[in-house]
Amino acid sequence: MSPTRDQILHTTASLLEKQGCHATGLNEIIRESSTPKGSLYYYFPGGKEQLVSEAVLQAGRAVADRIHTYLAGETPPSQAIHDFILRIADNMEASGFAAGSPLSAVAMETATTSSRINAACQAAFNTMIAAFEDKLLASGLEAQHASDLAHFITATIEGGVMLSRTMHSTEPLRVVARQLSTALTC
């Protein structure tokens, strides 16, 4: 991937995470990514919908990679997921509560207003859910149970991030980490 294209996608994902899709204009992306205007239209001829969709997909893959990396090894799912959530909380605090979930604002803004971006959000969430599912399957859960718990874990983390970002406090996410860890008996 070209460094310029990658930089545009990275900047877009950060802005989407902080303020959502509609607040993020192409001029702001050009300015913040320090790339020439022509590059944006060259790499993303489909304009904002293409750019946002690709940024969402890339962010989903990056989160799934972090889940796979962090949950690798023999630590039981309940403990590994607890610790993973605390890491999200620390990163969120370090960002001044601007970061935490690259998908949530975009997903809610576009669920019924842009079929292209919605399809990207669906794929990105499914990639994240599958990463948790892999850990649960590896720890011996049967398929339906692993799928159900992976959805529950993803929902709970996304909601915890929402409360913590809104409250400007890691405490809701820490509470969610403890409660989820207790609920997961694996």
Place this chain on the structure above:
Amino acid sequence: MSPTRDQILHTTASLLEKQGCHATGLNEIIRESSTPKGSLYYYFPGGKEQLVSEAVLQAGRAVADRIHTYLAGETPPSQAIHDFILRIADNMEASGFAAGSPLSAVAMETATTSSRINAACQAAFNTMIAAFEDKLLASGLEAQHASDLAHFITATIEGGVMLSRTMHSTEPLRVVARQLSTALTC
């Protein structure tokens, strides 16, 4: 409250729920609420920030009222909350997945970009959390446990709504309802 003021707030809340804060313009609110332009500026002289903040606060109170009403009575929290989530799922499906959480898009867009709207989102979430807490306290839980579980329940429902709206399917929320009900041992 004046019917016109109420109509403006109601329309604003619906648009915030469907598409978030930045996509929702004052002209669209005027058009969709069928109110004269002057009324909006008369009732909300502080403009969009005031209007969105008041719509968020009113939406938070409305959700808390529904929680109190639906969870009243002797049904144990785990069962009552399970059934409450299924009702959210049914309403979401009836709205074509445009509705489900009046706060989530706005909360994520404005967490670090508008201190006035962020304060309203904090208050609205706290009102919802307190409504779950009341049910848990009434069923005999001690204060800290009730507070922790109320945060966990709110996070899980918000995340479940996010997945279901994104997937255009009530299934994620139904899975979340079952898993949360199992996790709540009260």
